[in-house]
Amino acid sequence: MILEARNICKTFGATVALSDAYVQLRSGEVNALVGENGAGKSTILKAIAGVHNIDSGSITIDDKEIKIGNMKDAYANGISIVFQESTIDPFISIAENIFIDRLHEYGKPLRGINWKKINQDAQEILDSMESDIDVKKDIRALNLGQWKLIEVARALAYNPKILLLDESTAFLNHNEAVSFVESVKKLREKGMAIGFVSHHMQEVYDLADRITIMRDGNFIMEMERSEVNQERLEAAMVGRNIGDKLYPEKRTAPAEEVILKVENLEVENQLEAASFNLHKGEILGIGGLKESGGDAIINAIFGAVPIKKGKVEIEGESYTSTVPAASLRRKVSLLPGERTLEGLIVNFSIGDNIVMSAGPKKGLLRDKKKEKELIGKYVEQVKIKTDNPNNPASSLSGGNMQKVVIGKCLATEPKILLLNNPTRGIDISARQEIYSLIRGLANEGLAIIMLTEDLLELLGMSDRIIITRHNAISKIFEENNGLTEEDVISYIV
Amino acid sequence: MNEKMGKLKKYFPFILLIILVAIFTTGNSRFLTFQNFMVIAQQMVVTLIAALGMLFVIVEGSIDLSVGGIVALSAIAVTMTVDQLGAFAIIPAMLVGVVCGLINGCCFTFLKIPTFIVTMGTMTSFRGLVLILTGGSQIMITNRPFLNFYNGQYIDGVNNNVIMVIIITAIVWYVFKNFAFAREVRAVGGAEKVATLAGIKINKIKMGVFVLCGIMAGIAGCFQSARSYAATPTMGDGMEMDVIAAVVLGGTPMSGGIGSVLTTVLGTLIICILSNGMNIIGLSADIQKVVKGIILIFAVCMTVDRKRMGVIK
Missing domain, CATH: 3.40.50.300 (P-loop containing nucleotide triphosphate hydrolases)
Structure with a gap:
């Protein structure tokens, strides 16, 4: 038939x-x-x-x-x-x-x-x-x-x-x-x-x-x-033809100073005793099955879930964040995993979304001049394809929406950027742009943690790799030179 | 088709206004006169002030059914202090609004109860309090300075309360457009989760809108007491209906995130013209209620955002 x-x-x-x-x-x-x-x-x-x-x-x-x-x-x-x-x-x-x-x-x-x-x-x-x-x-x-x-x-x-x-x-x-x-x-x-x-x-x-x-x-x-x-x-x-150029060149220079130190971080029912460091200018990839501990790590650092035990140190200063607002003051920014539910408000304008987190103020008033400046700067920097930032975010494709969320994160001028599946559901040409954007940010000294369920993306983008399994870190790869799927998969399942 | 619907939605309040004016003018030639419009402006004062507070609540994504109760309570506060404070009796009225708003806000944010239920509860309690405090009969206001200030005319032909409401509207318009608080209210109404992750302190915002709504209802109560020379046990009864309808009729959706002060003014105008016009053409109060209820449903139907289904994958 x-x-x-x-x-x-x-x-x-x-x-x-x-x-x-x-x-x-x-x-x-x-x-x-x-x-x-x-x-x-x-x-x-x-x-x-x-x-x-x-x-x-x-x-x-x-x-x-x-x-x-x-x-x-x-x-x-x-x-x-x-x-x-x-x-x-x-x-x-x-x-x-x-x-x-x-x-x-x-x-x-x-x-x-x-x-x-x-x-x-x-x-x-x-x-x-x-x-x-x-x-x-x-x-x-x-x-x-x-x-x-x-x-x-x-x-x-x-x-x-x-x-x-x-x-x-x-x-x-x-x-x-x-x-x-x-x-x-x-x-x-x-x-x-x-x-x-x-x-x-x-x-x-x-x-x-x-x-x-x-x-x-x-x-x-x-x-x-x-x-x-x-x-x-x-x-x-x-x-x-995209060829091999999907992922940009990795970092070649040796690691810079440690900016984030995590020791024995625990989250109720989600994470057991995780310890690792994050350096300036690197992309630290976190791989593993969905909800195997990776989300808990970045959510705990950001203050989106409560920390049960353990220590988080940023630039030598110990702190535990309980709310996202506090993390943002510490220059930690999160790109959430669910673009349209957590990342942006689709019926708001592109511009309103970009300044939502940074929220420039002059006393009680909005700092409209600064808002305009930020919108102009980040529409250009993350290359959002739009002729007018007053258009609603819903007018954009998935890839461009994600760029708006990245722009929103960058507008807070973070020192540490946490990415939760930055290219989920995004087509391949937009993915390529986002990859080169992320790498460019790392090269400028931003410290990035990237959680991803996509194994090829993990291997293609990360300078170092953390693998989680059953709510704990099962392996940390200190180098990522020619690692293959086979090398990491045994730590995943 | 969709585009046409969108346009229709946008101009819906204007179209409705024109239709109403046309109907009432044919029904009674006295409707379209300057005197009658001063009457309508007078009637708008209280509803508009309360609606401007309600605007923030609705944009945040909530609802406040207790405004009528707050209006009555603050009117009582006016009667209790007017002999000492004169025109400044508006201050205790606002304080009553703050307290009521705090109660609503706390139940909402800390007990995590939907505002529809919270404010339905407080609405009933506030009304009960009003009956206790008034003993079921009205308390007259005889303080001349107070009545002159709110009801008098410093400019011939234009009532003071109309001028004051214009000033208040201008202030709220400025706040809504230029205050960081308003930007954050919109974000919380647009998507609470997104706002939280963007570092907005949503509990503070939620408390803020209810306190603000309380204050505005308090001010409205003060104006209302001056207009009726008294605090009455039934004052503000059913008023939440007019106030919510005013906001929604202007085009502010109940779904939150979007709204504007100017369209709220327009919505209030429609509601007041509707009441006034129905009085003028001699419809009974019972029929008026039927019509208003239908209009509210119609308005929500026109404005609310039924999430567009994902058509293409």
Whole structure:
């Protein structure tokens, strides 16, 4: 069975999401859709699944044209989708979650649900996926990866031939994602045609039989797994060759003086006895699984979580910060991990966001002259692509929004800059700009701690590397000359 | 389509104002006269002062339902001190506002209770206090200097309280535009988490807006007592409705982060024209309540920011 979507066009108001998209899905194969943010990967999946109505184009199954006006049509044609955002209701049972849109089939009004039947059917689907989830368990006791599998089970309840997975691993931690990918492989073996979108290239390499590359709502090319190499793929995604220049040159000069000294830092339930130094002008990378202690380190230094024990010394002066405001006075600045929830206010102007943290004052009054000066300076320094800083931050792309947050941090004139996943969800060309910006700041003497879940980024950017595991530091690499993923991974898991 | 909606939202208060004026003028030719507009200006004084305080609360992302109670309490404070202080009886009125604002602010920031609940509670308590203090009957004000100062005319044809409210509005406008405090209020209303991480002391800001709202309600209470020559047990009853509607009708969304003094003036004007016009064309007080409630829902519907769904991934 082959599904083909040809010349798909879809606009949202003035925004062209898909202009000429193509995708082909075959039984027993995983087709991974890759491309930068806004390339249209999710949109085309949703178009095939009947979530969005397409403006023009054709969808065929085995050369027979099908019409998909809504999700019901898609189900009737054997197409099911699993969304990126969780659609699990934690207050009802697993079985109810799986059959959420067909509960009427398991009971009549006023007579309640036929629990025996619904549980049996649900368990059957879960077993067919070879998952170890027991349908009678409390759904709240399961992890996010298992929740995702329940959503897959919901999609499978329609007996689809085609399964569409939209960034299913985006919110999962490493272990959950690995076991999710294994489950997808099992579905493939059973002959399912799978359309797969993920930002994690490692998963794409691991899973895909073919890779469809999209850019700006257009189909660029389709490659067999065997033809793919990273360089070629990235070049096709971005539309130009980035080559080895993604990461700037590391530091060559010997370490300068220590600016931050951390001794036996402890955070309740999040971190045990961490000790390390940070020098001026270096980038200290912190790697490890999500929530394995790295976030606790930088949040504790910044005062966003309370310190239980231990000492933090800045330029020889011991201090423990309890609120972010105090840290900022000490010239410590944090770039938070969640850009749009913690980093900036999207409906405020770019300028208002930049001066939010520095907040220049003259007595009780705003220092508007200084505000203007700071905005002008940092729009230029971090190269925010805008013709007017009075535009709302929401008018920017993810990469440029992140630059606004960096500008906000720099406007406080920090001596120590803490970065929490500075390039998460940002496309590759903006990432390159942010990398060279960060390195440039280090070269000017700023001390930087960069927490990242991206292993390649960790290796590519850091002068020294801290690895965390199970809420403790498992290894500190004092040098980063030719370290490889294999060298560090054993300390991570 | 979206752009058109945006434009419509922006000019919505003006359009509403024009429609109201047109309706009331056809309903009664006395509506569009200078005398009537002085009456409307008079009626605006109290609502506007309270609305300017409420503006800060709403921009911070909260709500204060207790303003009517604060108005009544501060009016009582005026009656108790007016014979000694004369026109300066506004000071105890403001102090009452400070205390009430502190109570609201403390419950909000330290007990971490939503302000809708906090101020619903304090609204009831304040009203109870008013009944106890007045004994259920009105307390008259006979102090001439006080009444002359707030109700008199130093300039012929223009009441003092109208001039004072213009000055107060100008001051609040300046504060909202130029004070660092106002910038931080906007940030807290825009996104509390972002503001915290940006080093803004949010508890201080939250206390600040409620105290400010209390002070403004206190001032409003003083003007109200002068206008009615008394403190009455029912003074300010249901007033929070007008005050919140005034802010929101001007285009300040309940979702916080955005707002402006000038549109609040416009919103107050609309509310007062609505009341005045409905009186003039002879609608009963009961129908007026129905209309006002509908208008408030309509106003929130037009301004609130229902987070745009992520359309493209």
